[in-house]
Amino acid sequence: MSALPRPALHLAFLLCLSLPVAAAQTANAIHLPGQAVLESKFLVATYAMNPDATLNVVIDQPLGGSGKTAPFLALGRIPRSILANGEPVTAIVLGATDPGATLRGRALGLLTRTQDGRTEYRVVLAPPDGPCGRYTTLDQLEKEIPALRTGFRLAFGPTTGTASFTQQGRKDAVRFVGDAVTAFESALVQEADKRTLGQDGNPMLYRWPGARNAADSRDE
Amino acid sequence: MILRQTFHRPALAAVLGLCLIPAQAQPPAAGPTRPSGQAPGPAAGDLDTLYGFPVKPAYLKYYEADLLGRVPISPYLQVASRAFPACLDLALAPYDWVIDAGGNVAVVPETPHPWGHAFPKGYTRPEDRSWHKPGTVDSYGHAGAMGGQPGRIGGELLYEEETRTWAISNKSAHYSRKNPDRTPDQLVNAARLIQQVMDPDGAGWGDVRYLLGYGTPGLKSKLEQDPRLEYQNPAKKAGAYVVLKTGVIQ
Numbered sequence: 001m002s003a004l005p006r007p008a009l010h011l012a013f014l015l016c017l018s019l020p021v022a023a024a025q026t027a028n029a030i031h032l033p034g035q036a037v038l039e040s041k042f043l044v045a046t047y048a049m050n051p052d053a054t055l056n057v058v059i060d061q062p063l064g065g066s067g068k069t070a071p072f073l074a075l076g077r078i079p080r081s082i083l084a085n086g087e088p089v090t091a092i093v094l095g096a097t098d099p100g101a102t103l104r105g106r107a108l109g110l111l112t113r114t115q116d117g118r119t120e121y122r123v124v125l126a127p128p129d130g131p132c133g134r135y136t137t138l139d140q141l142e143k144e145i146p147a148l149r150t151g152f153r154l155a156f157g158p159t160t161g162t163a164s165f166t167q168q169g170r171k172d173a174v175r176f177v178g179d180a181v182t183a184f185e186s187a188l189v190q191e192a193d194k195r196t197l198g199q200d201g202n203p204m205l206y207r208w209p210g211a212r213n214a215a216d217s218r219d220e
Numbered sequence: 221m222i223l224r225q226t227f228h229r230p231a232l233a234a235v236l237g238l239c240l241i242p243a244q245a246q247p248p249a250a251g252p253t254r255p256s257g258q259a260p261g262p263a264a265g266d267l268d269t270l271y272g273f274p275v276k277p278a279y280l281k282y283y284e285a286d287l288l289g290r291v292p293i294s295p296y297l298q299v300a301s302r303a304f305p306a307c308l309d310l311a312l313a314p315y316d317w318v319i320d321a322g323g324n325v326a327v328v329p330e331t332p333h334p335w336g337h338a339f340p341k342g343y344t345r346p347e348d349r350s351w352h353k354p355g356t357v358d359s360y361g362h363a364g365a366m367g368g369q370p371g372r373i374g375g376e377l378l379y380e381e382e383t384r385t386w387a388i389s390n391k392s393a394h395y396s397r398k399n400p401d402r403t404p405d406q407l408v409n410a411a412r413l414i415q416q417v418m419d420p421d422g423a424g425w426g427d428v429r430y431l432l433g434y435g436t437p438g439l440k441s442k443l444e445q446d447p448r449l450e451y452q453n454p455a456k457k458a459g460a461y462v463v464l465k466t467g468v469i470q
Binding site: 047048049050051052053106128136169170171174175177178180181182185186188189191193194195197200201202203204205206207208209210211212213214 | 277282291298309312329335346
């Protein structure tokens, strides 16, 4: 790595950044915005999912909390995710305070608020090494820390009398985030960007440096 | 413009990317590798005995790495452990599973892959020349569960409507096929762990099926004599398997 000339590194960095951004210019099902917004709003430089199945989240706004009777809460965005309304997935992060920080957390559940005919979503994330890392469900969490219920509602902002709230478990949260990240990634990658098929329309063999690629791994 | 033109030449872009930016071969802001925050489990040697030695994937399908060689992780990934079980979702079945180096179960549903194609007329898979029916869409699988990293035994979780149960098999060409330490005993060990660390979404646990085509040739010859032998396609005697267990494994 150190043997590479600096211009080559710059070119490489630009190439890396520009590949998905270029692909986004004419997305199919969902129309993604331009490069600047992709970087600032959708955080394209960070992937959503880590190998240990924690989700990355970038903290936008602390929501307060005492830190004594209930953990601090903050709102954040899950990178490279998009919902039908064109916004990234918003998460409530347990035990987070610092705007701009990138944390990783496990999805415990999905909260919704329907108000004036509009439904909003908040995924509840618990960093595994944070104060709520030992919890596996929202029910368990709210049972032990009842004050959180109020905090979760405040995370939606001002509420009118007609608002209704629902709460779903981890299964639904996993699917919700998975769908939103898939929607973003599928919009980012165009047909022309993919590896081409053979002349007969079939895929071609691919040799990945990290695989064994041994002939005896195939039925040939 | 140059970048855009380069981008439309996937092979060239891939070569450029791999040659120039090895440091970018990992995802940006890559998170920790597993396991994380898990309760202490069996030692590595015990895990090797229980689930087989971790090996690199046998191969990657053409769409399972992006043009820079990075292996996208499924956004539906769950890594199940006793400390943090996974939640299966009937609506997302089938799933692919792999026991990772730390003895956790990585599990992903077979959802469409952003770098894959749809095949309205079907296609022949180059790895084993198997025919895939019209309408097939390239999906996340075992590579997307592991990010291309070494894994132990792997297979599939199929939800079967008739019995309302999950069937567990060793069907993984990436991590099971032709590895000598992916035996029926190791599949039963993995199935027991899966049952302990996954919420089946209201369904039950069904068959544990050892597919002969995903073992070694020697084991295949031996199991072909097994009285429990069945076929997925009895008429053609194709898809031979042995049911090792049914229901909850003690």
